[in-house]
Amino acid sequence: DAGVTQSPTHLIKTRGQHVTLRCSPISGHKSVSWYQQVLGQGPQFIFQYYEKEERGRGNFPDRFSARQFPNYSSELNVNALLLGDSALYLCASSWGQGPMTEAFFGQGTRLTVV
Amino acid sequence: AQSVTQLDSQVPVFEEAPVELRCNYSSSVSVYLFWYVQYPNQGLQLLLKYLSGSTLVESINGFEAEFNKSQTSFHLRKPSVHISDTAEYFCAVRVMNRDDKIIFGKGTRLHILP
Incomplete structure (x- = not known):
């Protein structure tokens, strides 16, 4: 079975541009979460979606938005990119909610803003 | 609010020597504790977890961690490390x-010396 897949794996954007990152969860998983990992730091929670409903939002500006589609895949959108948005963006999926359900992470999308 | 502190950003250790990676947490409610490993240029993989029951938990590749409620710690140990253990380790x-977020520490880079 395929794991969590993220696309693209790498991309370079210019300040002020917009970017869309995509995530396909493991088949059967209904929860998708997004994390930002800046170099040298641990991942920081951005969003969580369960059954297409936003369940949580981290401490990120409104330039960050996300959605989950009927097939449970998800997109993370970032507007007006800043140099500080350069990071590895990780998507995680799980079949349900709560700490008892294991979260599986994708390989991430490395975003570089120049 | 919950937080995780990993006391060492880097730990150098000789191959076949024992290692301990330290983790302390802060929470006013019951927590579930995890260690994740991130190999170079990869996403996160779950190494081991404490949900309930025995306070000593083990992974399939020789790591173990002990939940100590009184000291609010969840240190990771391995009696003999291998070069393949070179990675970054995150306590979470x-x-x-409702939001089911994972709160990560800043990570500890395990550097195996030949």
């Missing part, structure tokens, strides 16, 4: 909450 907590 989850709580029963």
